[in-house]
Amino acid sequence: MKKVLLTSTALATLLLAGGLSVSAAVVTPANQDIPVTVNFANEAEFTFNADMTASDIDVDSTLITGTQSGTLTNVGGTLENLTSTDQSVTVSVTSAQAGLEVSGGTIIEAAAIQKESGSAEPITFTINRTAALASTEDRVITVTAQNTDDIDSGETF
Structure with a gap:
């Protein structure tokens, strides 16, 4: 019994006197660069608008001595650029x-x-009278999309 009493007394003395201390080592890691790579597809893709239209021309007397006109609508498209440059x-x-x-x-x-x-x-x-009388295969309007930098080379999408 005496032994237990001494042990209890010693433990109480340590706690009251601040004899217990806790410490931990704090390690700060060194700064590290983490590279991030972006893989460009290196291509741009152009798609024409699907709903480009040309109006019909109903022949009337103005075509006999002059011309008749029509309109093209929604001429253009979408440019998807997956490159690193404009x-x-x-x-x-x-x-x-x-x-x-x-x-x-x-x-x-x-x-x-x-x-x-x-x-x-x-x-x-x-369109004038001569062109209106030509076969339908000859009456063609061409819409061309070209990389602006390569217009002189004739490169088209």
Whole structure:
């Protein structure tokens, strides 16, 4: 019994005197750079608007001595740029048929990693009597999309 009493007394003395202490080692890790890699697809893709339309021309007396006009609507498209640089597409409208006159278009620009859509204001075309009488295969309006930087090279999407 005496032994238990001494042990209890010694323990109480240690607790009251602050004889117990707790410590832990705090280790701060060194700063470490963690590289992040972005893999660009290195390509831009252009898609024409699916609902580009040309108005029909109902022949009337003005075609006998002059021309008649129509309109092209929603000429343009969407440029999805997955590259690290800005991209630009020039959309142009032409016709090789003599007597079928049309010109116009739009430029669609997309910054790096951006998707941008655009359309030209309605474009007017005119057709004269000779072109109107040509076969339907000859009456063609061409819409071309080219990388703005490569217009001279003729590269198209």
